Amino acid sequence: MTDPAQPSAVPPSALVPEPRPDPLRCREVVELVTDYLEGALAPEDAVRLEAHFAQCDPCVRYVEQVRQTIRAAGVVETEAVPPDVLDRLLVAYRELRGG
């Protein structure tokens, strides 16, 4: 059996493993950020995304801003339990569980 495509016959620059999908564009990257942060991307998409980050500082900054947004939202004060509600619940608790 002969192999018509002997590796030695092609210049090194053409030795790319597989035809690659189109690189991601920034407009697509911003739509993938949550799937990326959630670990929900298919492995090949995660690779494409990281390849994009490797050469796109604005997108790296964008993801960092999303991360910062998440962290900052995490300290937003949540609604406190209204005291009268808590009091009523404690009364019920005493009746139902208390000694």
Place this chain on the structure above:
Amino acid sequence: MNDTPTGADPAPAPGAGPDDAAFLAALRAGDERAFTRLVERYHGSLLRIVLAHVRDREVAEEVVQETWIAVLKGLDRFEGRSSLGTWIFRIATYRARTRGQRERRTIPLSALAPGPDEPSVEPGRFRGAGDPSAGGWAVPPADWGPDASQRLLARETQQVIAAALGELPDAQRTVMTLRDISGWSSDEVCEALDISPGNQRVLLHRARSRVRGALERYFDQSAGA
């Protein structure tokens, strides 16, 4: 302030979660401190869950209180197969749905569906089709500065975030609040709201994108001021 009279240290250390066996035992034994902590931890999230099913705020508050009573009554039957929180939210979701149906005020399930596509970033921020770098940033995000993490914690910034959350569509706000403020896992959110993981991510994505956008506008304005 709120010390228990028994002095027998019935409440677990503040670090111990409500899923702790000791916490559950304290709760069953009538420890008011434990119960107060449970209510403080979950009440706001319960209200948000119920408001995803019932429109009326007063009705929602009633449902939350009914949920707490049901929790108290059912505490002995709780077998710990799920976490205590998940169990409580399941009760709330069930009651909210029943109540919503009875009042004919149920938010249709479609209200929790993501709805039509919306771009995370204004399309005008990217280069157009004729451009050799089409789809690349035309107006990239500006640097929030070296002190960004401090500025994000400032009270005014926190108000910007709260306002942005308030303007989100209900489903987005519910998901982002539960995930990023209440710290729920995606599984917990999916179960409580009865939505698929994919929808959960879409809602979370849109919510976070909008809140980031609000922060960006705020920082841009204060930079230009």
